[in-house]
Amino acid sequence: MAAPLRGFRLRRAGSAQKFGVAAGSLRGLLRKGCRLLQVPLAGSRLCLYEDGTELSEGFFRTLPPQTELVLLGAGESWQGCVSDVERLLAAFHSQQDAVVKAAQKLLSDEQAPRRQKLLADLIHNLQENIAAEDRQEDSKWFEGLESRFKNKSSYMRYSCESRIRSYMKEVNNFISNVHPTARDAYKRIIDLMSDKLKSAKYNGCYFDRREEEAVRLCTTEGWFSCQGPFDRDDCPCKHSINPYSNKESRILFSTWNLDHIIEKKRTVVPELAEAVKTRDGREVNWEYFYQLLFTIDNLKLVHIACHKKTGHNLSCDKTKIYRKRKQTHEIS
DNA sequence: CTGGGGTAAATTATGACGCC
DNA sequence: GGCGTCATAATTTACCCCAG
DSSP states (O other): OOOOOEEEEEEETTOOOOEEEEESSHHHHHHHHHHHHTOOSTTOEEEETTTOOBOOHHHHHHOOTTOEEEEEOTTOOOOOSOOHHHHHHHHHHHHHHHHHHHHHHHHHHOOOHHHHHHHHHHHHHHTOOOSOOBTTTOGGGGTTSOTTOOBHHHHHHHHHHHHHHHHHHHHHHGGGGSOGGGHHHHHHHHHHHHHHHHHTGGGGGGGOTTSOTTTOSBOTTOOEEOOOOTTSSSOTTOOEEOTTSOHHHHHHHTTSEEEESSOIIIIIHHHHHHHHHTOTTOOBOHHHHHHHHHSTTTEEEEOGGGOOOSOOOOOOOGGGSBOOOHHHHHHO
16 A cells, blocks of 8 residues: 655755655655665655754655655754754854864874863864754764664663663672572572662663753753762862763763772672571561662762772671561551 | 664773782 | 782673564
């Protein structure tokens, strides 16, 4: 059941030359348009010439024939043909590019490290695109990332999830060190923790700027501040970073650590194993250990300079290792 | 054939420890 | 004091598997 063909007027973002193309679906129109205008299909989209609205399959079906469209390649964008604000922004953008180019030219001949750094930082700061969220708005940000990542927030979310997942993996790996008689009980706790983690989506919310303020570690713009060494309340150096701003910041952010205040490997996991081994009829308060391992109750986001790798010499709260006895629980 | 999930190996930095 | 080795902390990368 092929949909009837309808004609449209296509052009590239930079050109006034228009082409007539007929298709019955958005996919078909994209395919034909890309072939005709010699644009790689991957990452290409169509939007209204009028105001830049991007076409979805559903929206496409509502369009009258001969609608004026712009065919965008990966990373290109079209803001629409009219708005004064858009013109102003476009003008500003082209100026900014000129400034960046000039700075880059100066930088290429610069020998003195200090001036090199100043220029590089300037370029770096001008090339931010913090507001952009989707791949097509800021394709540079996504360079080197797998194609499945469609917007910045979901990638940042993913990167947080994988960090947290690796903590769970470490709890798993510790099984071999758990006393044989305690292994089954330890495994049961692993299962409980895994389920809770899954339902919490591996706490990916920490890095996701779209999340509610209460659960994210950044501002709505994506700014993260270093929370300082594990044994201080603040960061003496006032480190901050916005991994959403550009590729370099994104990569740099991966050197920031989620530091366990009470250390995971040296303390929390061994103490959990010990608690399981010597529980002696009591019920291990696995949710306390969950907090210590996977939540910001015990995690600090720190710049690498504030990440002390020395022993923290902290131990778990002994009063929280086991559940209160059943009786007291039932009375309350 | 892509997206989602998982994992093993590689990478980088640093502290701890013993030895000469 | 300097050196090699091992352990620890944290992440990235490439790769595999499975479902739709």
